[in-house]
Amino acid sequence: MTRTRTTRLRRPLLASTTAVAALAVTAGLVAATSEPAKAAASGPRLSLIAATTSVTLTSWKEDPGVYLDLGTYLTAEGTPLELKVTRKSYKDPVTVTQTVYEGGKAKAKALPKGTVKDFSGLPGFAEITVTDKSGKKVFSRTEDFCPNNASGRVRPDAPATSKYPESCPTNPFTLGSVWGVEKGWAANTYAGSYTDPVELAAGTYTAKVAVAKKYRDLFGIAHKPATVKVTVQERSYEDEEGAAEPAPRSARVGEHASHSGHEAAHQAPAAHAGHGPGHAPTPAEAAAPVTSGARPSYNAGHGPLKAAPPALPWALKKKQTARSMPVGDKGGQTDGSRKAPALTPLAKRPAGKASVPDVPKPDLRSLPAYGIIVSDGEKDIPGKDYLAFSANVWNAGPAQLVVDGFRSPGKAKMDAYQYFYDAKGKQVGYTPTGTMEWDPRPGHVHWHFTDFASYRLLKADKKEAVRSGKEAFCLANTDAIDYTVKNANWHPYNTDLATACGQENSVSVREVLDVGSGDTYSQDLPGQSFDITDVPNGTYYIQVLANPEKRLKETSVDNNSALRKIVLGGKPGKRTVTVPAHELVNAN
Numbered sequence: 001m002t003r004t005r006t007t008r009l010r011r012p013l014l015a016s017t018t019a020v021a022a023l024a025v026t027a028g029l030v031a032a033t034s035e036p037a038k039a040a041a042s043g044p045r046l047s048l049i050a051a052t053t054s055v056t057l058t059s060w061k062e063d064p065g066v067y068l069d070l071g072t073y074l075t076a077e078g079t080p081l082e083l084k085v086t087r088k089s090y091k092d093p094v095t096v097t098q099t100v101y102e103g104g105k106a107k108a109k110a111l112p113k114g115t116v117k118d119f120s121g122l123p124g125f126a127e128i129t130v131t132d133k134s135g136k137k138v139f140s141r142t143e144d145f146c147p148n149n150a151s152g153r154v155r156p157d158a159p160a161t162s163k164y165p166e167s168c169p170t171n172p173f174t175l176g177s178v179w180g181v182e183k184g185w186a187a188n189t190y191a192g193s194y195t196d197p198v199e200l201a202a203g204t205y206t207a208k209v210a211v212a213k214k215y216r217d218l219f220g221i222a223h224k225p226a227t228v229k230v231t232v233q234e235r236s237y238e239d240e241e242g243a244a245e246p247a248p249r250s251a252r253v254g255e256h257a258s259h260s261g262h263e264a265a266h267q268a269p270a271a272h273a274g275h276g277p278g279h280a281p282t283p284a285e286a287a288a289p290v291t292s293g294a295r296p297s298y299n300a301g302h303g304p305l306k307a308a309p310p311a312l313p314w315a316l317k318k319k320q321t322a323r324s325m326p327v328g329d330k331g332g333q334t335d336g337s338r339k340a341p342a343l344t345p346l347a348k349r350p351a352g353k354a355s356v357p358d359v360p361k362p363d364l365r366s367l368p369a370y371g372i373i374v375s376d377g378e379k380d381i382p383g384k385d386y387l388a389f390s391a392n393v394w395n396a397g398p399a400q401l402v403v404d405g406f407r408s409p410g411k412a413k414m415d416a417y418q419y420f421y422d423a424k425g426k427q428v429g430y431t432p433t434g435t436m437e438w439d440p441r442p443g444h445v446h447w448h449f450t451d452f453a454s455y456r457l458l459k460a461d462k463k464e465a466v467r468s469g470k471e472a473f474c475l476a477n478t479d480a481i482d483y484t485v486k487n488a489n490w491h492p493y494n495t496d497l498a499t500a501c502g503q504e505n506s507v508s509v510r511e512v513l514d515v516g517s518g519d520t521y522s523q524d525l526p527g528q529s530f531d532i533t534d535v536p537n538g539t540y541y542i543q544v545l546a547n548p549e550k551r552l553k554e555t556s557v558d559n560n561s562a563l564r565k566i567v568l569g570g571k572p573g574k575r576t577v578t579v580p581a582h583e584l585v586n587a588n
Contacts, residue, residue, distance in 0.1 A: 158184020
């Protein structure tokens with residue numbers, strides 16, 4: 001269990017992926033991929049390669065340290081590297097199976113127990129050693145590897161797109177994930193902001209990257225370490241004439257603190273194909289996404305789906321300095337690397353008789369609260385204590401949740417409708433489902449669908465003590481909760497609040513929660529978090545309740561509530577919260 005008192009709710013580290021349009025097919029790279037190690041009979045042929053023989057890294061005087069983005073990649077040939085990572089429940093450990101092929105047919109091969117500990121990647125996959133000019137070792141460590149990391153093709157006849165997700169989720173309550181390196185593709189082995197910077201003085205070094213022996217044995221990877229010359233250059237912010245004030249290190253690598261509503265940032269895979277403008281949603285399994293590797297978006301207030309770690313956000317890498325372009329969600333920008341198009345609602349509100357046909361429907365489920373702390377409400381109200389937390393409602397499918405809002409001329413609210421589709425993606429019904437309202441507050445400035453979820457602080461006897469004022473949401477696919485469920489969409493479309501949730505002058509808006517994905521909101525400001533100033537110490541439960549008014553039509557409404565036990569203590573102005581582990585999940 002954890003006990004914490006802080007003045008600000010911090011969002012989990014958020015890492016963005018790098019757009020790797022194409023790796024150069026040099027003679028050396030071709031040789032590396034054409035002479036792979038002898039792999040298991042039915043598995044892929046995997047190789048470790050270096051895209052370049054030398055890299056230059058910058059260490060800032062005011063913020064020393066370099067991130068070891070060395071340009072090393074794992075390539076897959078013959079068949080993809082595909083891993084399915086799951087847990088039966090929060091009482092069970094995380095397990096992993098590999099998809100192998102025998103006679104052209106896919107088969108699940110269980111990997112040894114303990115291969116993975118969570119959903120963030122293969123632990124200790126890459127072994128990195130750095131030596132100076134004299135050959136003296138100055139640094140060594142291992143780094144985890146997310147196969148869904150920033151990737152690109154290594155040969156022109158490889159599949160044009162990768163079918164695998166662009167992130168390894170790290171929501172503590174993730175249930176299932178799919179990792180993969182498409183055949184003819186390569187995935188960056190760099191662990192991004194999941195690792196700490198290394199303080200190296202200006203000069204030249206030699207870095208050697210190797211795959212750990214247990215993974216070489218497991219996947220049949222030859223022991224051929226990649227060697228890269230590293231030049232570290234030292235620079236100062238003051239030397240950057242005319243540049244804006246530099247972003248802190250956390251922003252440069254995609255780490256964001258949580259703010260209110262939607263003020264700073266939000267993440268999930270980026271400009272994905274899936275539902276073209278004006279079209280009904282296609283079946284999730286038929287999605288044909290464009291994979292560039294530049295995937296995460298950052299939506300403030302919403303908690304992030306933590307994407308695969310980056311080499312660096314594309315926009316920042318392009319300029320090689322954090323001073324060149326700020327990271328954040330402004331004007332449709334996400335991590336500075338891409339702009340996600342909005343989902344387009346139908347041209348006009350539905351006509352004819354409303355109906356709820358007998359077709360697959362979404363299944364909204366709540367996850368236990370996490371990121372639980374005692375806050376002073378950003379010092380907005382002196383003398384007050386607030387209980388801040390993050391909460392996620394996800395869609396277990398097998399159908400998407402699709403809600404359109406339509407505005408009557410001059411009206412302040414939109415009428416909302418839920419749509420239903422058959423197996424071919426054809427709309428076959430709709431039903432009224434409440435309203436959408438415009439939120440003009442700074443950091444929001446978009447349309448909220450009302451009564452999507454509610455949050456309550458319950459006493460030990462499960463009776464309500466405090467209710468959050470937050471019940472209206474702009475839906476976005478922030479977290480990959482379980483990509484192993486039926487019809488899970490590995491490339492969700494609407495992940496960017498700046499474009500997906502409309503503008504003040506919008507006449508209609510479409511909001512979608514895809515199968516397998518969830519939407520996390522961080523309740524961290526007064527009116528959203530729980531005011532516990534006058535709440536006695538003791539045992540309580542945070543309840544996350546999806547679809548509280550049961551206006552949305554679902555597969556089941558019996559799994560809409562999730563409880564997280566907490567214990568309040570301390571004195572006024574110095575309240576504490578103790579968060580016991582939730583079965584095997586020990587995350588506050």
